[in-house]
Amino acid sequence: MTVRTGEAIAARAWPHSRGWSRRTRRQFITGLLFISLWIIGFFAFTLYPMVASLYYSFTEYHIKRAPEWIGLINYVNLFRDPLFWKSLSNTAYMVVIGVPLSLLVSFVCALLLNIKIRGQSIYRVIYYLPSIVPTVASTLLWLWILNPNSGLLNMLLGEIGIRGPNWTRDPAWSKPALILLGLWGVGNTIVIYLSGLQDVPVSLMEAAELDGANWWQRLWAVTIPMVSPITLFNLIIGVIATFQYFAQAYVLSAGVSPVGSGLGAPLNSTLFYSVYLYQQGFVYLKMGYASAQAWILFIIIMICTLLLLRSSERWTYYEGG
């Protein structure tokens, strides 16, 4: 009896104690067996590539030749590379304008879809459907809608007397065009907001109503603070996804520029961070340079996430503190 108690204490005190009971040891082994595939995957497809990528970022590595250690030169060159800054500023444009806009649109749509009216479920399906359309298909569809001559949007604009821009072929309009395409697929964000809206306590709304708060006041004082944690979540997910924005820009470049004239068309206006990284790594095969870009991306994403989390303490509201 006393031995067993001792073992139990030892097991609880792990990892400081060496002696595990037979039961603990057996469970440890069983547990590891169950997650064994993940463990192999973690070492092979996450940890090893991370370390290797960090190493490559300090080398000059053209895929056919062995990597050659050059220290910080890749990083120094990146900071001197005007296209690196261009790609970063293009990406910042999408983060600063595109992400908040898509949150605003999703929130407004969620508010509308939360109204109890007939046909609500049909409306919800219609708003949600575009977000499941495969990216390449939706990008091609929008390239066609935004076609300056025979596209739908400029036709509709023409009918109200506006001459539509050249959209994807004009460097000033290519990013707004991509933002528009992004807004079309906000269904997932709408659904997340919708679930948040449904968790706003009815009693709180009724109390506000009894106090004489009108619709706007209730929105500002109750709804928006109550969904602020969801806004934070959507904001972080949106920022992370935008830093890795790739397929849409790639398909757009291929669609508006003659074959072979390169990524980022027109005039590098859609050369986003991940697109430039892909170009350096897989078109020019500069694996070391691209690895350095990948690590800077990682650091940028971590800083953005931390800053958002920090700042959120001031603007998010959690029930019960």
Added chain:
Amino acid sequence: MAQIALPRSVTRPPWPRWLRRGIGALAAHLTIIAIGLFFFVPFLWMLSTALKSDQDVFRVPPTWLPHDNLQVTVNGQRVPMYEVNIEGQTRRLALLSIAEGYGTFVDPANPTETIQVRMKFVRPILVPGPRWQNFPDAMNRATRPGLGVNFWTYIKNSLIIAVFAIIGTLVSCAPAAYGFARIRWPGRDIVFLIVLSTMMLPFQVTMIPLYIVFTDKLKWGNTFLPLIVPTFFGNGFDIFLLRQFFRTIPEELCDAARVDGASEFRIFWSIALPLSVPVLATITVFTFLWAWNDFQGPLLYLTDPRKFTMALGLQDFQGQHSVAWNLLMAAAAVFTIPIIVLFFFAQRTFIQGVKLTGLKG
């Protein structure tokens, strides 16, 4: 805290309650429909374009209704009608065949005499109506002449990858999730934290070393292996989703089995898995979506058009040709249809799954 509310009827217009409600509901419907057009009309435009004839696609200003060539039957054969200019006179003739820029035309009213005209001087006659032929045309069209590649090839490749990805994800994530949810072992919570943190690592960081290993060291370039093999080793998102579900299975159920001498694997296989069919279905749907949709993975590893997936094939199609938008939209519709069908069968799963990925963990 609250002041006594003023009687509200004093400040409100003296309209009857039902009228106010009715106007409110009408305004809500109108707003939702107006914004809904933005989400819905592009689908109609895709469908409309997919059903247009070649000449109709680039008509300026564009039209909503698809048009197709007017067809007549000549000698038991369906042939298109053209407006043909002959010596300043416009005649409506049927096209029998084309060779070297010259068309062989015939007057449907008098099909014995044929006329040769350069195709430059003729114009097809269009009538409103869908051109369904675009769908088989788009699917069967050789996207890379000489290679025997068309959209059926791409669909087949996409399906192969998706099926193996689904098997791999289920085989690897379900046991791992059980190991985190139901077995108490030292260090479990720390390891689970690592699982969660892998979700935050951007794809770009691991992309280059993995590419080098798969293509340079293992010689897996231009095969489906780099896209399939990693799915057999688990991923944070699905492990998390399954673990949340396994934790809701009553502990007593497993304990009863343990008392009866069942092994952990037996409990996992005969109790946990059968109870988790809904969440396994969710993961199947998500994995299918992810594999079907994936662009960057196939773009990195697949170089031979015969191995291309639907996503690569579609974007390749528009890069290679002067774009036949009607056929491209038809192909895009085919690419989208499996997902829409899946959505209607698994609607609840879909929305539920999206909710799960939200905050409620």
